Amino acid sequence: MADYDVLVIGGGPGGYTAAIRAAQLGLKTGLVEREHLGGICSNWGCIPTKTLLHSASMLDQSRRFGDYGLDLEGPVSPNIDAMIERSRGVAERMAGGVAVLLRKNKVDVIWGEARLVGAGEVEVLAMQKPAVKPQAPKPKGVKPAGRYTADHIVLATGARPRSLPGLEPDGERIWTYFEALKPAAIPDSLIIVGSGAIGIEFASFYASVGAEVTIVELEERILPAEDAEISLFMRKALEKRGIAVRTGVAAEAVKNGKSGVSITLAAGDTITAERVISAVGVVANTEGLELEGAGVDLSDGVVAIDEFGRTTAPGIWAIGDVTGAPMLAHKAEHQARSCAEAIAGQAAHGLERGRIPRCTYCDPQVASVGLTEAQAVDAGRDIRVGTFPFLANGKAIAMGADQGLAKVVFDAGSGELLGAHLAGPEVTEIIQGFVTAMQMEATEAELFDVVYPHPTISEVLKEAALAAFGRAVNI
Known part of the structure; x- marks a missing residue:
């Protein structure tokens, strides 16, 4: 036994x-x-x-x-x-x-x-x-x-944490998330290699506490797993916070010295910072x-x-x-x-x-579920897309947090909700509304009939769905 x-x-x-x-x-x-x-x-x-x-x-x-x-x-x-x-x-x-x-x-x-x-x-x-x-x-x-x-x-x-050749963490100058969570002091400058959820969250935190932050991403856009429109919105939002963003470039050579780390990029230039966080996945x-x-x-x-x-x-x-x-x-x-x-x-x-939500807890937050617009097109779906800006949401305006975007992707024929993508305040909390809708196989008709409390951030869910079918009132 x-x-x-x-x-x-x-x-x-x-x-x-x-x-x-x-x-x-x-x-x-x-x-x-x-x-x-x-x-x-x-x-x-x-x-x-x-x-x-x-x-x-x-x-x-x-x-x-x-x-x-x-x-x-x-x-x-x-x-x-x-x-x-x-x-x-x-x-x-x-x-x-x-x-x-x-x-x-x-x-x-x-x-x-x-x-x-x-x-x-x-x-x-x-x-x-x-x-x-x-x-x-x-x-x-x-x-x-x-x-x-x-x-x-x-x-x-x-x-x-994944370790890239030449960018092996040493616990001193080159960090993983272990060291980044317990720094002895806030570095004056910081390079973050990788712009997935881990990299973007640390970029957001360290920028808030006073570090000069540069993000380096091999792909053509940050948060490459997210919808392209959300990625573009987030790049502008992070740059507005003073975070430098370099995309479409590889870190070709890394020189780890006593006073800092220098990274030569494929573009030919070199950037230097006191510390580097390797956030290239796990x-x-x-x-x-x-x-x-x-x-x-x-x-x-x-x-x-x-x-x-x-x-x-x-x-x-x-x-x-x-x-x-x-x-x-x-x-x-x-x-x-x-x-x-x-x-x-x-x-x-x-x-x-396909119904697992993705959340990134930076400022502003990012949350999504299902197919991006590009993925839906590549899958051969005939789609309807709706977007709604947080600039038109009363609760967001009252909170002084009106920078955000809600985007939904529907199948044009059946009304099936294929994907939802959000950037803005508290979107990691409200994405579950769309996740639940997908799990219950709700169509646009059911989403239109849901009564959302007012004023709430969650109203952007309804507004984006209405916009996809030309029925939005508040934009």
């Missing part, structure tokens, strides 16, 4: 969700973790970055108190040590909360690094020194390293697991799975970043529930990758 019905490797958003859901379904469950419960998301990604970005937002708001009729004596300045202390405190609280949830659901936590050693068997090795210093202490009551057997093994090992953590020997197929560096997380090896499942793009916590959590329910023989719902 196996030690566990389900043994999960990795304690991030996907891993701990899978473990808890499996336990809720009556399965004896264990979870192996080598560094920190909550994973990168809670400890070094989603949560601490948003904490810092909220501090930056409060700082930016304070600089505009006069615009809101408020008198403030003296300028407000950032206290970076206090910002970081608060951010790390929030991260530690999240990690501690995961430990409580696992105990509450009677999930055994096994501390160490796992590898597959046979059919249904995992060897857990004690970690002498973790790759990343844990934010929270090891939880109490963990089981020791050793060999454990399970009927089902779930791989949820996540991902780590790669799946598949090394050391002995996956090939277990019969687990790897495709392009990630684990190949079906819609419920089954791998090519019987009894082995995988979820989250280790299964490839999009590498997002909410995708991992959804996969985790589907996987656990499939293992338990429940009616599980597979992942609809």
Whole structure:
């Protein structure tokens, strides 16, 4: 008899969700973790970055108190040590909360690094020194390293920062998000290589706290995964904040010196800054697991799975970043529930990758779901496109945050909502309106009939949909 019905490797958003859901379904469950419960998301990604970005937002708001009729004596300045202390405190609280949830659901936590050693068997090795210093202490009551057997093994090992040749992080001058979240001081100047969500969020934060920021992007536009119209809007918005943007250029040579880092661009010029953040994406953590020997197929560096997380090896499942793009916590959590329910023989719902929202928490925020306009055209769809500016939204005007854009893409024949793309205040909160509409297979007719509260930012959803069919009133 196996030690566990389900043994999960990795304690991030996907891993701990899978473990808890499996336990809720009556399965004896264990979870192996080598560094920190909550994973990168809670400890070094989603949560601490948003904490810092909220501090930056409060700082930016304070600089505009006069615009809101408020008198403030003296300028407000950032206290970076206090910002970081608060951010790390929030991260530690999240990690501690995961430990409580696992105990509450009677999930055994096994501390160490796992590898597959046979059919249904995992060897857990004690970690002498973790790759990343844990934010929270090891939880109490963990089981020791050793060999454990399970009927089902779930791989949820996540991902780590990608390293480019010549731009290898050194922890001093060239940073990943680990160092960027805990700087000893705010650099006077900063180059960020890569303009996906991670790069743009750090550009936004460091610009707010006083650094001179330059973004370098290989693609022709920033936020290349977003709709082209949103990318253009965001470039103008960031440049208005004083952030320099260089697109369509590669970093060909990097010289790391005692006083700073110089990067020679393919365009021929050289830019220099005190620090560099490498934000060129992440790669799946598949090394050391002995996956090939277990019969687990790897495709392009990630684990190949079906819609419920089954791998090519019987009894082995995988979820989250280790299964490839999009590498997002909410995708991992959804996969985790589907996987656990499939293992338990429940009616599980597979992942609809085209309905996963994407959010970037910069200033202004960016959020989207589904196809961009270009993707819909490339797919051969006959489309209707509607846009609505936040300049015409009463709540945005009242907030003094009227710079934004809402864009929707519909199938012209059926009225199917194919995609939605937003840039502006609080759009990471309101995008779920469009996500829900897509999941419910709503057409433009249903969206027209929804009554939106007034005045709210969410009214831009209705207005953009109306605009796509020539029915907008407020523009």
